[in-house]
Amino acid sequence: MAKDKLISRSEDFNEWYNSLVLKADMADYGPVRGTMIVKPYGWTLWEHIQQALDSRFKATGVQNAGFPMFIPMSFLQKEAKHVEGFAPELAVVTHGGGQELAEPIVVRPTSETLIGHAYSNWVQSYRDLPILINLWNSVVRWEMRTKIFLRTSEFYWQEGHTAHATAEEAEARTRQMLDVYTDFAVNEAAVPVIPGEKSELERFAGADRTYTIEAMMQDGKALQSGTSHNLGQNFARAFDIEYLADDNTLKHCWTTSWGVSTRFVGAIIMTHGDDLGLVLPPRLAPYQTVIVPIYRKDKEREVVLTAVSTLKQTLTAAGIRVHVDNRDHLTPGFKFNDWELRGVPTRIEIGPRDVANNSVALARRDIPGREGKQFVSQDGLAQTVQQLLDEIQANLLARATKFRDDNTYEVTNYDEFQTAVQTGFAKVWWAGSNEDEQRVKEETKATIRCFPLDQPGGSGTCFYTGKSADRVAIFGRSY
RNA sequence: CGGGGCGUAGCUCAGCUUGGUAGAGCGCUCGGUUUGGGUCCGAGAGGUCGUCGGUUCGAAUCCGGCCGCCCCGACCA
CATH class of the missing domain: 3.30.930.10 (Bira Bifunctional Protein; Domain 2)
Structure with missing residues (x-):
């Protein structure tokens, strides 16, 4: 907060x-x-x-x-x-x-x-x-x-x-x-x-x-x-x-x-996570959607909250983890930012206009701000939200996979290696000894993260020793 | 354990140089106002200034010890 x-x-x-x-x-x-x-x-x-x-x-x-x-x-x-x-x-x-x-x-x-x-x-x-x-x-x-x-x-x-x-x-x-x-x-x-x-x-x-x-x-x-x-x-x-x-x-x-x-x-x-806060994967997120009611007058408040209550029941019945943000002293704008910080995958905004139109504003956390917002019908909302959750889940995986792959470098010499491990992983043929590995660690802070199970097969030249190597290793700086 | 930074209100910090017994913003409470992207106004509550000692008429401020936290290195899921 x-x-x-x-x-x-x-x-x-x-x-x-x-x-x-x-x-x-x-x-x-x-x-x-x-x-x-x-x-x-x-x-x-x-x-x-x-x-x-x-x-x-x-x-x-x-x-x-x-x-x-x-x-x-x-x-x-x-x-x-x-x-x-x-x-x-x-x-x-x-x-x-x-x-x-x-x-x-x-x-x-x-x-x-x-x-x-x-x-x-x-x-x-x-x-x-x-x-x-x-x-x-x-x-x-x-x-x-x-x-x-x-x-x-x-x-x-x-x-x-x-x-x-x-x-x-x-x-x-x-x-x-x-x-x-x-x-x-x-x-x-x-x-x-x-x-x-x-x-x-x-x-x-x-x-x-x-x-x-x-x-x-x-x-x-x-x-x-x-x-x-x-x-x-x-x-x-x-x-x-x-x-x-x-x-x-x-x-x-x-x-x-x-x-x-x-x-x-x-x-x-x-x-x-992004610069606005957490981005939680829908399948594990504590709340998969948060409902933010919007109203001015008491009359509107009553109408909106009634609709919110119905929507909550519908979504819950469909197996979606819903949270209603009924904090009365905070403005909707504040709540949008707050829930983005906490990484809730989707957000449902509903005000008097939506009640009248049988619609809601549906926002997705993986595309923050207004760009990720769309107005959708209240009819079939549970399916709409569920589809969006699935889409977000897939998008997060695709995005993270692309980032990982974009920052994984297949390098063949020590110079390239040293550059690679500054910003990501180095994927290399390796035939070094324990001592060689230790030396690489001391010189670059990068360690062998693993020998991937998925090996290219065949053999190559070790980037460090120049010997013939029969497997590749992933090097990186680590936590 | 080595190097660097820092301990003042719940949080972020000012005040310390030049000692005179503590402030701001945010948050919190109450009232009103507002509510479709971080409302605004007013009134409040809240601190033995990390700790122990020294100097002094007087210490958040000067000096010393101790404790703790954060960051950087050596260990690790």
Whole structure:
């Protein structure tokens, strides 16, 4: 509800994001450094993300469960790479009930170790497999530099954990969940993503293979928007998750884990937002349409509000999420700007003239201002709005995809590469070592975002080492 | 943890140089006016000036310690 204007994206993208999150009522800062308060408007968006993911998980046989937020310190230490990866960012509880604890307790940074502990008890036989569990919770990682939704000390997410009898099955599940994430991102959030595999350097601590969906924000930087890990037998060995196979031999399980977090809210903001504020994808938006009544006299007010009430019922019955802005002390003009700031996909304006004409003014957020406004009949309004919502959803995806593609450069030498990663992604043949990758990172701040699953095939010349390469990588600066 | 900036009303900030006990705009409350792209007028409420100490007759203002926040770098979904 701020009257002062939002800074433009081109002027200061970072500031644009920070102030938009606050002004649009998505979230606020928490009292402890690096924490966030997610406000109802932001949380509703998150709930819609949750619903879209949760139904997809369940369709693949996954069930939800609840696990503790406290982990014995010793658990973390059982998997060497896992500790190494997480040790610097752990929040540790040393006191409880006024007494110093014998063993410090860690606040979960992720639950692989707890899951490992539980699964080792749950699994006896191949008949107990697979185990397909998902947790909706929050986790804590003591981050040095934080930013609301993108990187906070505590964040909300889902973490899926599965255990399988064979390596092939675990790999298939890892890839299946990556597909679920891709489908969700593209079809629900209208966020185009590149599914791919992480390099060894960027891999999750304790995983054999890490897959990711990478999105490009409007400043050209990459945002890792979801990950799926094939944990191999690393955690199964560390936690003795063993099963008796049908040939009566004892074997270690193969496990996976996969997650999408509230960071995705940030992805939506930075993918679709414009200089007027948020632009929310219709399928996830808290409100899909907002009705702004317009009137002068009390007589008009009564007539208009009666019509509004009827329209609301009609739209709601058609399954459209409607909000009526009945704030009496604000002018319509103010409300137009306010709802544009908050990114509501469509807006219905109705005044005495419309009531008389059996019409409404229908505005679309992806084309802001008067240009996106049309007068339509009240007859069949639900279908009209639904069609417009579908059109906006498709337009947002097309627009974001074009932006991503326009800012992705296929380059063949280091000079071009350095220019490319200033403003977007570099798509390159890569045959470098870990050391080469590290050096590129130090020299350009760009990292391998992923090796896309969709590879051109054949071979090419590595832009950095000049060696023959058999796969392409996407490089970019990242959040 | 290194570099830079900053803490004064809910928000954005002025006042500090040259000490005399706090202001503006926005927001909020009430009344009226207005309402098809951020109405206008009037009356109000609201601040131990981040914190602790020092100098002084007197500190938002000068000096020192501490705490916190933001931005930039090293870690990460």
